[in-house]
Amino acid sequence: xxxxxxxxxxxxxxxxxxxxxxxxxxxxxxxxxxxxxxxxxxxxxxxxxxxxxxxxxxxxxxxxxxxxxxxxxxxxxxxxxxxxxxxxxxxxxxxxxxxxxxxxxxxxxxxxxxxxxxxxxxxxxxxxxxxxxxxxxxxxxxxxxxxxxxxxxxxxxxxxxxxxxxxxxxxxxxxxxxxxxxxxxxxxxxxxxxxxxxxxxxxxxxxxxxxxxxxxxxxxxxxxxxxxxxxxxxxxxxxxxxxxxxxxxxxxxxxxxxxxxxxxxxxxxxxxxxxxxxxx
Amino acid sequence: xxxxxxxxxxxxxxxxxxxxxxxxxxxxxxxxxxxxxxxxxxxxxxxxxxxxxxxxxxxxxxxxxxxxxxxxxxxxxxxxxxxxxxxxxxxxxxxxxxxxxxxxxxxxxxxxxxxxxxxxxxxxxxxxxxxxxxxxxxxxxxxxxxxxxxxxxxxxxxxxxxxxxxxxxxxxxxxxxxxxxxxxxxxxxxxxxxxxxxxxxxxxxxxxxxxxxxxxxxxxxxxxxxxxxxxxxxxxxxxxxxxxxxxxxxxxxxxxxxxxxxxxxxxxxxxxxxxxx
Numbered sequence: 001x002x003x004x005x006x007x008x009x010x011x012x013x014x015x016x017x018x019x020x021x022x023x024x025x026x027x028x029x030x031x032x033x034x035x036x037x038x039x040x041x042x043x044x045x046x047x048x049x050x051x052x053x054x055x056x057x058x059x060x061x062x063x064x065x066x067x068x069x070x071x072x073x074x075x076x077x078x079x080x081x082x083x084x085x086x087x088x089x090x091x092x093x094x095x096x097x098x099x100x101x102x103x104x105x106x107x108x109x110x111x112x113x114x115x116x117x118x119x120x121x122x123x124x125x126x127x128x129x130x131x132x133x134x135x136x137x138x139x140x141x142x143x144x145x146x147x148x149x150x151x152x153x154x155x156x157x158x159x160x161x162x163x164x165x166x167x168x169x170x171x172x173x174x175x176x177x178x179x180x181x182x183x184x185x186x187x188x189x190x191x192x193x194x195x196x197x198x199x200x201x202x203x204x205x206x207x208x209x210x211x212x213x214x215x216x217x218x219x220x221x222x223x224x225x226x227x228x229x230x231x232x233x234x235x236x237x238x239x240x241x242x243x244x245x246x247x248x249x250x251x252x253x254x255x256x257x258x259x260x261x262x263x264x265x266x267x268x269x270x271x272x273x274x275x276x277x278x279x280x
Numbered sequence: 281x282x283x284x285x286x287x288x289x290x291x292x293x294x295x296x297x298x299x300x301x302x303x304x305x306x307x308x309x310x311x312x313x314x315x316x317x318x319x320x321x322x323x324x325x326x327x328x329x330x331x332x333x334x335x336x337x338x339x340x341x342x343x344x345x346x347x348x349x350x351x352x353x354x355x356x357x358x359x360x361x362x363x364x365x366x367x368x369x370x371x372x373x374x375x376x377x378x379x380x381x382x383x384x385x386x387x388x389x390x391x392x393x394x395x396x397x398x399x400x401x402x403x404x405x406x407x408x409x410x411x412x413x414x415x416x417x418x419x420x421x422x423x424x425x426x427x428x429x430x431x432x433x434x435x436x437x438x439x440x441x442x443x444x445x446x447x448x449x450x451x452x453x454x455x456x457x458x459x460x461x462x463x464x465x466x467x468x469x470x471x472x473x474x475x476x477x478x479x480x481x482x483x484x485x486x487x488x489x490x491x492x493x494x495x496x497x498x499x500x501x502x503x504x505x506x507x508x509x510x511x512x513x514x515x516x517x518x519x520x521x522x523x524x525x526x527x528x529x530x531x532x533x534x535x536x537x538x539x540x541x542x543x544x545x546x547x548x549x550x551x552x553x554x555x556x557x
Binding site for chain 1: 288291292294295298299302303305306308309312320321322324325369370372373375376377379380385388391392395397398399400401402403404405406407409410411414416424425426427428429431432435460461464485488489490491492505506509510513521524525528531532535536538539540543546547550551554
């Protein structure tokens with residue numbers, strides 16, 4: 001296998017260069033810049049933790065965005081997984097047209113976030129119009145608008161994963177339960193749900209991370225209106241970077257905090273799945 | 281027996297209602313794309329009538345305002361070449377990482393996996409800066425950026441599969457006189473096909489719909505479809521709702537065609553990607 005070393009430039013270098021340019025160098029620069037004040041990178045001055053303190057103290061934007069994101073993620077995760085699981089349960093029965101339904105439910109997942117945002121803006125504004133409101137009139141409209149949008153986008157996706165999990169539940173156990181006289185709910189909670197636990201873990205984390213990282217849909221649907229109250233973390237960071245001059249360092253500090261939150265969620269998932277694998 | 285039949289009919293009706301609800305938003309956008317702008321904002325849920333029917337006027341306006349054919353071209357160009365670059369280079373890297381295991385390749389592998397959990401906002405400002413300095417802020421340069429960002433998931437998925445490819449196949453090819461490159465492209469790469477399809481689909485969906493990255497890197501000079509749609513809406517002055525509706529429909533059409541033609545692979549690929557990611 002020694003001659004393989006000669007092939008490093010062909011096999012690895014293109015990816016390595018692209019990875020360094022797109023991710024590695026910007027990531028390290030980003031970490032450093034979060035401790036500096038800058039407008040154009042070249043003029044960065046080290047300021048210690050000042051940006052991190054400013055992120056939390058300068059107005060309530062960041063904390064509001066964090067709280068709004070947490071509320072949004074919690075609500076979406078519950079609704080998406082509940083609906084997706086129910087649909088998956090129905091679609092794994094012998095019902096006419098299951099394939100067609102699966103196709104329909106999954107379709108919104110392929111539409112981009114910006115387009116999704118404007119589709120729902122039209123619909124929600126149309127619903128609110130007779131009452132004299134628009135989606136931008138009240139924080140609650142924006143919140144539930146985002147939840148509905150996220151459900152429409154993610155239910156099909158999560159449903160596909162649940163279907164994959166459900167079809168691998170051994171049928172002999174289900175039949176044995178039926179013979180023993182177990183009811184529908186007993187079977188569901190005692191057999192079906194425990195056997196699809198891995199799928200549930202995947203879906204929960206997938207929906208949490210996607211909810212936390214949401215940007216395009218937020219930008220298109222409400223853009224934070226009214227007065228920034230429906231801004232999620234990603235949008236708040238974006239606006240700190242590009243909306244206020246002189247706040248680039250603060251934006252980068254917020255981005256680092258955002259990264260730590262998302263990474264913590266991902267690591268929790270990793271630990272949980274690992275532990276499950278050991279148990280099995 | 282009959283009670284079960286009834287419950288099946290009930291379930292079918294529930295699914296039917298849910299299915300219609302899922303399709304309704306797209307239907308509403310389509311009917312509105314054929315209405316004059318004022319009847320879009322005033323009565324979005326009615327079908328076009330003699331007064332409100334605008335024919336294809338919205339489409340003409342939208343295409344003119346956003347230069348849609350050009351946006352479509354850039355979206356297609358960037359997506360096709362980025363996905364091709366990702367497939368070729370990341371599969372090669374994954375194979376090398378697995379076959380020529382060394383501390384260096386292990387570090388690279390973990391760095392790539394690590395990049396998967398980092399949100400885009402963490403690097404967006406500095407990445408745009410680097411892209412600008414290195415003159416990657418054009419439709420060709422952005423392909424390199426996409427290769428770099430797509431490398432994490434793609435190398436991860438490919439290397440998972442490479443581990444299951446028996447080395448003996450490659451050794452046989454070497455004995456038959458193939459050099460390393462020939463062995464890779466004639467023997468290994470074809471075996472990777474199932475993962476290649478998954479990687480291609482996941483990256484196509486991501487790059488085609490991506491908004492912020494192309495907006496920051498090339499948005500001033502070259503607009504992809506999502507950037508063009510946002511530009512139409514985000515521009516100053518009153519928004520032409522008719523043109524917006526038409527653009528939404530035009531953005532959805534290619535996605536739906538792609539979906540209906542390769543549905544089987546998409547659903548399988550997405551499920552595989554989720555389980556691994």
